[in-house]
Amino acid sequence: MITPRTPSGVLELLPAEQIAFQRMLEVIRAGYERFGFLPIETPAFEISDVLLTKTGGETERQVYFVQSTGSYEKAIAQAGGPGTSTEGQLPELALRFDLTVPLARYVAEHEHQLTFPFRRYQMQRVYRGERAQRGRFREFYQCDVDIIGKDELSVRHDAECPAVIHAIFSDLAIGAFTIQLNNRKLMGGFFEGLGVSDPEAQARVLREVDKLDKRGADHVRTALTGPTLGLSPDAAEQVLEFVAVRSMEHDDAIAILDRLAPPGSDGTALAQGVQELREVLTLVRALGVPESDYRLNLSIARGLDYYTGTVYETTLDDHPDIGSICSGGRYDDLAGHYTKSALPGVGISIGLTRLFWQLREAGLVDVAKSTVQVLVPQVDPDLMDATLELASTLRHAGINTETVLDGGRLGKQLRYADRAGIRFVALLGPQEVQAGNVTIKDLRRGDQFTVPRDDVVRALRVELAQPLVTAPD
Amino acid sequence: MITPRTPSGVLELLPAEQIAFQRMLEVIRAGYERFGFLPIETPAFEISDVLLTKTGGETERQVYFVQSTGSYEKAIAQAGGPGTSTEGQLPELALRFDLTVPLARYVAEHEHQLTFPFRRYQMQRVYRGERAQRGRFREFYQCDVDIIGKDELSVRHDAECPAVIHAIFSDLAIGAFTIQLNNRKLMGGFFEGLGVSDPEAQARVLREVDKLDKRGADHVRTALTGPTLGLSPDAAEQVLEFVAVRSMEHDDAIAILDRLAPPGSDGTALAQGVQELREVLTLVRALGVPESDYRLNLSIARGLDYYTGTVYETTLDDHPDIGSICSGGRYDDLAGHYTKSALPGVGISIGLTRLFWQLREAGLVDVAKSTVQVLVPQVDPDLMDATLELASTLRHAGINTETVLDGGRLGKQLRYADRAGIRFVALLGPQEVQAGNVTIKDLRRGDQFTVPRDDVVRALRVELAQPLVTAPD
Numbered sequence: 001m002i003t004p005r006t007p008s009g010v011l012e013l014l015p016a017e018q019i020a021f022q023r024m025l026e027v028i029r030a031g032y033e034r035f036g037f038l039p040i041e042t043p044a045f046e047i048s049d050v051l052l053t054k055t056g057g058e059t060e061r062q063v064y065f066v067q068s069t070g071s072y073e074k075a076i077a078q079a080g081g082p083g084t085s086t087e088g089q090l091p092e093l094a095l096r097f098d099l100t101v102p103l104a105r106y107v108a109e110h111e112h113q114l115t116f117p118f119r120r121y122q123m124q125r126v127y128r129g130e131r132a133q134r135g136r137f138r139e140f141y142q143c144d145v146d147i148i149g150k151d152e153l154s155v156r157h158d159a160e161c162p163a164v165i166h167a168i169f170s171d172l173a174i175g176a177f178t179i180q181l182n183n184r185k186l187m188g189g190f191f192e193g194l195g196v197s198d199p200e201a202q203a204r205v206l207r208e209v210d211k212l213d214k215r216g217a218d219h220v221r222t223a224l225t226g227p228t229l230g231l232s233p234d235a236a237e238q239v240l241e242f243v244a245v246r247s248m249e250h251d252d253a254i255a256i257l258d259r260l261a262p263p264g265s266d267g268t269a270l271a272q273g274v275q276e277l278r279e280v281l282t283l284v285r286a287l288g289v290p291e292s293d294y295r296l297n298l299s300i301a302r303g304l305d306y307y308t309g310t311v312y313e314t315t316l317d318d319h320p321d322i323g324s325i326c327s328g329g330r331y332d333d334l335a336g337h338y339t340k341s342a343l344p345g346v347g348i349s350i351g352l353t354r355l356f357w358q359l360r361e362a363g364l365v366d367v368a369k370s371t372v373q374v375l376v377p378q379v380d381p382d383l384m385d386a387t388l389e390l391a392s393t394l395r396h397a398g399i400n401t402e403t404v405l406d407g408g409r410l411g412k413q414l415r416y417a418d419r420a421g422i423r424f425v426a427l428l429g430p431q432e433v434q435a436g437n438v439t440i441k442d443l444r445r446g447d448q449f450t451v452p453r454d455d456v457v458r459a460l461r462v463e464l465a466q467p468l469v470t471a472p473d
Numbered sequence: 474m475i476t477p478r479t480p481s482g483v484l485e486l487l488p489a490e491q492i493a494f495q496r497m498l499e500v501i502r503a504g505y506e507r508f509g510f511l512p513i514e515t516p517a518f519e520i521s522d523v524l525l526t527k528t529g530g531e532t533e534r535q536v537y538f539v540q541s542t543g544s545y546e547k548a549i550a551q552a553g554g555p556g557t558s559t560e561g562q563l564p565e566l567a568l569r570f571d572l573t574v575p576l577a578r579y580v581a582e583h584e585h586q587l588t589f590p591f592r593r594y595q596m597q598r599v600y601r602g603e604r605a606q607r608g609r610f611r612e613f614y615q616c617d618v619d620i621i622g623k624d625e626l627s628v629r630h631d632a633e634c635p636a637v638i639h640a641i642f643s644d645l646a647i648g649a650f651t652i653q654l655n656n657r658k659l660m661g662g663f664f665e666g667l668g669v670s671d672p673e674a675q676a677r678v679l680r681e682v683d684k685l686d687k688r689g690a691d692h693v694r695t696a697l698t699g700p701t702l703g704l705s706p707d708a709a710e711q712v713l714e715f716v717a718v719r720s721m722e723h724d725d726a727i728a729i730l731d732r733l734a735p736p737g738s739d740g741t742a743l744a745q746g747v748q749e750l751r752e753v754l755t756l757v758r759a760l761g762v763p764e765s766d767y768r769l770n771l772s773i774a775r776g777l778d779y780y781t782g783t784v785y786e787t788t789l790d791d792h793p794d795i796g797s798i799c800s801g802g803r804y805d806d807l808a809g810h811y812t813k814s815a816l817p818g819v820g821i822s823i824g825l826t827r828l829f830w831q832l833r834e835a836g837l838v839d840v841a842k843s844t845v846q847v848l849v850p851q852v853d854p855d856l857m858d859a860t861l862e863l864a865s866t867l868r869h870a871g872i873n874t875e876t877v878l879d880g881g882r883l884g885k886q887l888r889y890a891d892r893a894g895i896r897f898v899a900l901l902g903p904q905e906v907q908a909g910n911v912t913i914k915d916l917r918r919g920d921q922f923t924v925p926r927d928d929v930v931r932a933l934r935v936e937l938a939q940p941l942v943t944a945p946d
Contacts (some may be wrong), residue, residue: 001810001811001812001813002522002523002526002811003523004523004577004578004579004581004808004811005520005578005582006515006516006519006520006582006814007516007518007519007520007566009567010516010518011683012514012515012516014583014586014587015511015516015587015593016569017515018511018512018513018514019511019512020514021514022936025942032869033844033845033873034871034872034873034874035627035868035873035874035875036845036848036873036874036875038488038491038492038843039488039491039492039495039844040486040488040491040843041485041486041491041494042479043479043480043483043485044568044598044600044612045537045600045614046610049475050475050476050477050478055476055519059540060542061541061543062541062542062564063541063542064518064539064540064541064542065541065542065545066537066538066568067537067538067540067564068534068535068536068537068538068602069533069535069536069602070534070602071537072538072564075549076548076549076552077552079549079550079552080573090543092480093537095517095539104477105478106477106485108477109477109478109479113487114487114488115521115889115892117878117879118784119875125517127517127518127875128543129542139517139518149879152865153879154855154879154880156878156879157878157879159874163865167868183696193834194752214812233527242849259696261710278740278942280851283857283861285861286857286858286862287861287864287865288862288865288869289860299758309519316798322558330624337474337475337479338474338475338476338477339474339477340474347536369514370511371506372506372509372511373509382757384756385759386757388756388760388761389759389761390761391760392636392760392761395507395508395640396761398507398508400506400507400508400509401507401508401509402508402509402510402522402592403633404589405590405629405630405633405836406626406627406629407627408623408628409508416588419588420588424933428580436785436909468860
């Protein structure tokens with residue numbers, strides 16, 4: 001007998017939780033599709049050489065390699081042989097660690113069969129050999145959306161990410177949220193103005209700035225003026241002022257941007273960044289995102305070696321501790337390792353497994369509603385045929401229906417339905433059959449009524465369409 | 474520069490195909506949910522010891538092991554050390570090769586948190602180190618549905634599998650199909666009557682019988698009477714007669730069953746199998762499956778070491794060459810390696826990747842319809858705000874809408890929509906804005922009309938709900 005157990009670092013859900021998770025996946029999918037994105041899926045494993053082209057040491061340490069029994073045995077056997085070196089001998093296959101590298105490979109591989117701008121969404125699990133730790137996952141869902149241009153992609157597309165994110169997080173109904181925007185050119189230009197023009201040094205400063213929320217301004221000030229970064233106290237102060245800029249309203253944001261790039265600054269990276277952000281913010285408003293739900297935040301840095309323009313983060317207003325639940329940005333070159341074509345893009349990613357886990361920890365996951373809408377109990381074994389016909393009628397009408405086939409006391413069957421989150425019971429006893437009726441019980445409201453057999457679909461449809469309103473006492 | 478490419482044995486789809494694939498997944502999911510099955514998902518990798526408990530040599534050779542970089546290097550280094558043996562040292566993790574073993578592990582692990590009968594569906598990819606070959610996949614979707622009892626599970630549940638399969642394949646609309654049923658007890662009892670009571674010998678005979686469709690009766694007859702199996706010519710003839718029984722109608726099937734178990738055969742495995750099949754066939758009819766769509770077929774054997782009662786296969790009437798597109802059956806003990814609880818169950822599986830590939834090969838996959846329902850082109854850059862507001866209005870109404878943000882000639886934008894399978898265009902030019910109108914073009918029907926801006930959602934909803942009827946010439 002082997003103890004049944006899952007590997008550490010995976011989130012396996014019970015059905016009630018899985019239903020809640022599935023609902024979130026469906027809301028995200030529907031949101032992406034509503035904005036005209038097309039689905040793709042890629043294999044869980046890629047050829048190792050192809051997957052690991054793009055990434056440096058840190059990610060590679062986290063990659064999971066995949067080997068069939070035969071090739072594993074062969075590698076071990078070869079390693080045991082005299083004078084063999086294993087250096088550089090990687091297994092042929094590796095699990096994807098994100099959806100960005102597979103997207104780059106996909107677009108480069110199928111470049112001539114795709115229409116650009118290529119608008120794709122992808123919702124799949126990714127794999128990372130993280131150290132086992134609470135809230136860290138080795139397998140987790142990413143829900144990505146990207147727009148890829150060929151040679152060029154108008155900055156207007158940068159406004160679509162906040163719009164789709166706004167639609168999705170509104171539909172998910174997990175509380176108020178704020179989409180925060182910044183622009184890497186603007187940041188870079190600002191740093192150049194301070195005399196920090198080496199991108200590496202900028203990156204180091206930004207990494208310190210990234211700790212602002214966690215460690216506080218004093219810590220960051222000390223680090224910025226310390227021996228490693230060597231900013232003057234005045235420059236450090238300017239950095240802290242800069243990243244403290246957070247606008248609450250659209251017009252306020254535009255005013256801040258105007259101050260950042262005064263007349264005469266034309267042609268600088270700063271001015272270009274300001275111009276891009278201004279256009280993006282304006283289109284975000286035109287796309288119907290309410291002003292209360294997005295904001296300029298010059299402290300947002302994101303993936304330092306990857307993003308080149310607009311960057312996004314999204315936070316839950318009532319749960320700032322959760323951190324960003326959806327991030328992304330604009331990049332200049334998606335697939336430089338795979339194709340000579342310039343493929344600029346912009347995209348965002350929702351890490352759904354981590355988000356779900358956090359919502360569950362915070363008690364915000366509703367697991368009270370089954371996918372099953374109606375239970376047809378077994379009142380009398382002699383009525384099996386009529387019972388199954390009733391279930392068929394309901395299913396033909398598109399109503400999710402479970403039948404009890406094993407029997408047992410009716411009270412127990414009803415308690416099962418209640419515990420399982422099945423709201424309605426369609427009951428067919430001898431009396432009902434005699435009279436040509438069906439009794440419908442609403443377990444949540446705690447009442448019941450009888451309808452003619454021919455009317456049961458219509459009656460249940462009315463009930464199912466009607467949200468539960470608690471009656472006043 | 475690295476050539477972007479996928480590993481062999483995976484099916485990666487272009488967006489139009491992925492949309493068709495996704496539709497099939499959604500039809501299957503909706504079907505499973507309509508019959509009251511609950512979703513679960515399990516991790517792609519399991520602990521190797523847990524995964525490989527149940528299976529014999531053949532499957533183990535096909536398992537993919539998973540290792541992080543560190544543990545791979547360690548295994549290689551250890552193998553290189555003096556005097557080390559690698560025997561029995563498997564990597565810690567392995568990719569699932571089906572959904573049945575993970576289900577067994579899941580039910581055993583969460584036994585005390587589940588309600589029985591446990592009705593679950595699961596639609597995920599599985600991994601097998603198959604030899605690369607056309608139509609053989611190393612990664613493929615399985616869409617499984619199972620009902621698991623604790624200690625016992627009424628044979629009535631065996632009727633639910635054909636019912637849900639019938640609903641799903643009707644909705645998939647890939648042509649006429651037939652669900653074929655048999656019973657392993659019936660087969661076993663029949664063989665005992667011939668004097669072949671050793672289960673191993675029965676299995677060998679059944680393996681020969683399995684070749685009937687491919688190799689023909691003569692080949693099978695020769696094999697059955699050959700030195701290995703050693704049946705008498707008379708017994709071989711009886712076997713061939715037995716497996717040739719295929720009923721076309723329900724009453725015909727019941728009559729055949731009655732003949733197979735004449736009065737006096739009570740208590741034999743044959744009689745029990747006949748009784749089970751009779752009950753299942755009767756309930757399949759009560760569940761509304763038309764008699765033309767299922768049939769008794771005594772030649773169906775399926776997984777010889779696993780199934781113990783009802784077995785199913787499903788074939789497409791117009792494509793018998795494709796073989797069974799959905800198979801399964803009843804088993805006595807799901808999780809004997811993980812728990813002492815007796816967990817009998819019944820289930821079926823759709824191998825969707827292979828089915829999709831076969832349908833595509835046969836030209837039966839419709840890739841002409843995008844998930845995008847409406848394109849909002851860019852007629853005039855000065856109207857960007859009004860254009861985006863129109864798109865927002867449509868999206869708020871739940872209409873999947875793509876906007877053109879990069880501009881270009883209108884004719885090119887319309888051709889793009891047509892090629893991409895987007896049927897409707899909602900056009901806002903200077904004239905439309907002036908008059909407060911929107912022009913709607915139906916690219917498939919090739920006509921257009923103008924509606925007031927406030928009426929555009931209603932008008933498009935009417936169009937989208939209305940299937941395309943080709944006008945008579």
